[in-house]
Amino acid sequence: MDVQQEGNTKIWTKRFISLFLTNISVFFVFYGLVTTLPLYAIGELHQTDKEAGLLISGFLLSAIIVRPFSGKLLDVFGKKKLLVISIIGYFLCTVFYLFIHPFGLLLGLRFIQGIFFSVITTAAGSLAADIVPANRKGAGLGYFAMSTNLAVVIGPFIGLLLIQYSSFNVLFIVMSICILAGGILAVTINTDDLSKSEHQGKLTFKFNDLFEYRALPVAAIASLVAFSYSSVLSFLSVYAQQKDLMAVASLFYAVFAAAMLITRPYTGKLYDTKGPQFVIIPGIILFAIGLVMLAFVSGPALFLLAAIFIGFGYGAVTTSLQTLAIQSTSHTRSGYATATFFTMFDIGIALGSYILGMVAVQVGYSSVYLTGAGSLVVVFIIYLIRLLKIKAKKVAHV
Secondary structure, three states, X not given: OOOOOOOOOOOOOHHHHHHHHHHHHHHHHHHHHHHHHHHHHHHOOOOOHHHHHHHHHHHHHHHHHHHHHHHHHHHHHOHHHHHHHHHHHHHHHHHHOOOOOOHHHHHHHHHHHHHHHHHHHXXXXXXXXXXXXXXXXXXXXXXXXXXXXXHHHHHHHHHHHHXXXXXXXHHHHHHHHHHHHHHHHHHOOOOOOOOOOOOOOOOOOOHHHHOOOOOHHHHHHHHHHHHHHHXXXXXXXXXXXXXXXXXXXXXXXXXXXXXXXXXXXXXXXXXXXXXXXXXXXHHHHHHHHHHHHHHOOOOHHHHHHHHHHHHHHHHHHHHHHHHHHHHOOOHHHHHHHHHHHHHHHHHHHHHHHHHHHHHHHHHOHHHHHHHHHHHHHHHHHHHHHHHHHHHHHHHHHO
16 A cells, blocks of 8 residues: 555655646646647737747636635645546546637636636645655655656647647647546545644635645745746747747757756655755746847757756746745645746736737747846845845844
8 A cells, every 4th residue: 555654765655656647648638739829819819929929828817816715715625536527527628628728718718717727736735745754855856847747848849739730629638638637536535534624614815724834935936937937838839930940949848858858867756855945046046047048049059058058947946945845834734835926927827928929029928038147146145145034033042
């Protein structure tokens, strides 16, 4: 039986692998659609660039609205139960892309799918935090984040490949099959030995039921990182097309993910043995350098080099901040901490997509990436101030 015993430090258990693969399927669909739906809206539905951007904003809006409530919902109804139910809803929404063509209805579908996405990602992240051994949180959650990192490349790569050589309907069918497989794996995850919430069955909503206040400072920093990341998530394919680099756009995602995957075992270990600052500070610097490179890209070599720097930096920073947010509170509040982190992260992406979109229209895409790098400079300063305050408190208690 796959039960976590006291002192057990094994990360890659049967249920962890099942959850890992489930998370890949969810984010495969997410990143695949984020990359291809704007092209679908413009090419197939004859919408403008601005209207196509609403397909991302609408999805994130619903995720942001629902996310604060998801921690409490997980406590009341159970993490695994809500994970499975939400995956069923997410799967049905993916199937409906085959049949819904009016743009207004498509926006509504994206909004509904965003609700299921917010619950799934909160439940999966919280379950991962519960399953991973306490003394290996940095490494374990770092490995779990690799599922998202893999989806970053698999989703856009297969998505762009399918619409290039086949059709959007084939894309939607492949994605539906993928999320169905993820749902089947989610059903097999054993959670019998995990601690149950003392609030199970009590559906009330106070501030503590919506946010984990001890995780808010770290989550606020993460929102600024997400703001910067939105420049890559929302505008890279359009920027690549503008720079005549569409031939290597898929390769960018492959290099980006490879950079995250290669460094993941080392950054997780470094986090656990040396401390988060030894991962977060270098990560911020590398991420900022990568965005500056993108701003001045002129050919495929610099384009792919930027992917390496962004992969190293973004992967190190986001996973470390999420782990830090979860560790800032008690084990029983992991769902709330995860929800708080992702709420702020989604807000950062949504604001970034909107604000940087206006920057792109007014002064061009190079300025978008320079603005993203500027946001990371702010993150760097805030994090240093936070470190100094923590050190000052430790000295005061000595």
